[in-house]
Amino acid sequence: MAQSPKILNAHPYLRQTLELVSDKWVTAIIYVLSQGTKRYGELHREIGEVSQRMLTRTLRDLERDGLVRREVYSTNPPTVEYSLTSLGETLVEPLRLLCQWSIEHFQEVETARKSKDNHR
Amino acid sequence: MAQSPKILNAHPYLRQTLELVSDKWVTAIIYVLSQGTKRYGELHREIGEVSQRMLTRTLRDLERDGLVRREVYSTNPPTVEYSLTSLGETLVEPLRLLCQWSIEHFQEVETARKSKDNHR
DNA sequence: CCGGATCCTATCTGATACTG
């Protein structure tokens, strides 16, 4: 009764990691920042569809998680630069592997979807 | 005006892949199924906290995406077995890399969170 | 045993307007 496998519990951080990575904007931000330091406005333009609210909120989360560094320069108008921390850099490689999978295999997913949809 | 980098658009499948993978239960199911064929009830017990509704819904999605195979045996009571397709198997490795990251680095995320929380 | 259908709530997210 007290015994149940619950495999994911063997990797207590995995679900938390997947939740972190699975955020709608996290990967977009990490990808853009993997190319170098960016100002707030640059991030906004390069990601494109994101709202100010969500961009700011996600950046704050990433900063809190130690993945992104935020530096404010008291110029006028203000300048704020964002960059990956060394911890943030370690996430780039795993993400690129998922990216690789998406290039190699996602078309098969699309094909499967269409095929199934035609059978209804 | 018509020009904006939008880096993620260079990998049109990446966001879709991340959305697929980021589903709350998808990775749990793939992990359990990576150990072999399971019946519905086994999946339910091993994942544990998932509701019937969500387990069924997620399995249907994964079937539609061609990642999971569903086989029904007209016994009484009915038997339904789930397993990974070969396409589904290809996702196990990328997921294990994220798992690896979580083991190696997630504690740093926790530390960062605590450190930041103390400073407020 | 497997899972469809319905109802309901919490959360997430965008739109909009305003500020140092």
Added chain:
DNA sequence: CAGTATCAGATAGGATCCGG
């Protein structure tokens, strides 16, 4: 330029009941 505040709509997820 780089945000904050507020509001409202969409959506995800759980609980529950019912059926083959």
